[in-house]
Amino acid sequence: MKKHSARVAPLSACNSPVLTLTKVEGEDRPRENVVGTTDPQAAAGAAGADSGSSKRKLHCCIRVTTVQVRKALWGVVMVICVCSSWAGSTQLAKLTFKQFDAPFTLTWFATSWNCLFFPLYYIGHMCKSPERQTPRQRFRECCRFFGDDGLTPKVFFTKMAPFGLLWILTNYLYLQALRKINTTDVSALFCCNKAFVFLLSWIVLRDRFMGVRIVAAILAIAGIVMMTYADGFHSHSVIGITLVVASASMSALYKVLFKMVLGSAKFGEAALFLSIVGSANFVFISFVPVILYFTHVEYTSSLADIPWAFLCGVAGLQFAFNVLVNFGIAMTYPKLISLGIVLSVPVNAMVDLYTCEINFNTVRLIAVFIICLGFLMLLLPEDWDQCIIQLSTKLRKRDEPAEGSVEAGATTGLNWRGRARTSMSTFAH
Incomplete structure (x- = not known):
């Protein structure tokens, strides 16, 4: 699901307001007292103020770095948990x-465990939120997500029912493939x-075209073909591959x-959904297992x-996986959560x-490698090419002053030698 402001607000609150306050209190006020003074004591006071502001800057940088390190450590934990639950x-x-x-x-039994999402969310809301609301x-308040009228029967059958059907089809086809x-x-x-997801977003939602993601999609399709070829196009293998590709399509x-x-x-809102x-x-699908029985x-x-x-083990692990994927972004970066999914492939391979x-x-090894490579390429940010260009530009700028200083030093040395020779010759004459 798409990120929203509530998820990134804690990070922005830790970064920019803290840095801005540090600059105002530590730099600007001492400089106003220093302007127009020539007293050594005032200069010493200004130096002390500058050292104090530098200490505040250092403390702020350490605080920001601590937040980032904490988020990265949580990311490592999330990667392990996501990989373990899915595998x-x-x-x-x-x-x-x-x-x-x-x-x-x-599938029906595991999906029924989703009823626990909103109660668990409400428990967390009661523990952390300063404004405690009744259930x-x-x-x-969460029902406003579906519209001004809330969760009406029309909204349920037009917006909720299709997603419930896609959820069941995704899990059922995945289990059938197993x-x-x-x-x-x-x-x-x-x-x-x-x-x-990228192909559908590009076609339906008119998302930004990215060449690297097109290459990743081609690699995924090539991996599917090679995976089919790995077992020699046997009937059970072709059927299983078709089922899991259909499951991935339903998920997308x-x-x-x-x-x-x-x-x-x-x-x-996500927990309620x-x-x-x-x-x-x-409520509505319970008759199907009875008929199948x-x-x-x-x-x-x-x-x-x-x-x-x-x-219960399968249902509990799938429930834990869905909790981590949907709500783990509050503690770490979403790219790390996606990385946990692709790491489940080597774990399953070892088992x-x-x-x-x-x-x-x-x-088979080449097919698995190509699919995982395509998945990792899709994790690249949209401005990855600009980041590489900026990084190369910064590296060039760092090298240029060093070369320029060497050239300047060499020129200065030559001039000094020339002047020395001129003075010596003048003195001799």
């Missing part, structure tokens, strides 16, 4: 299907959703439509045979290699 849910879902082959039931007041191919291929191919469509229809959301998706899934499509002999520990469920041939 753990994928591996645990693969194990679940060996005992309970019911991908839609698992009803907070609910009504039944056909290994977790490494699934996690690598799902990383293509970022390339699909979900994100682009959210930006186009609803725009950006604050933390409370996800809770409504989970509640609607529990009685038609023996997803059947188990008794409730005792259902691996409830695995089901698959340990369990002997994958054959790492050259084509």
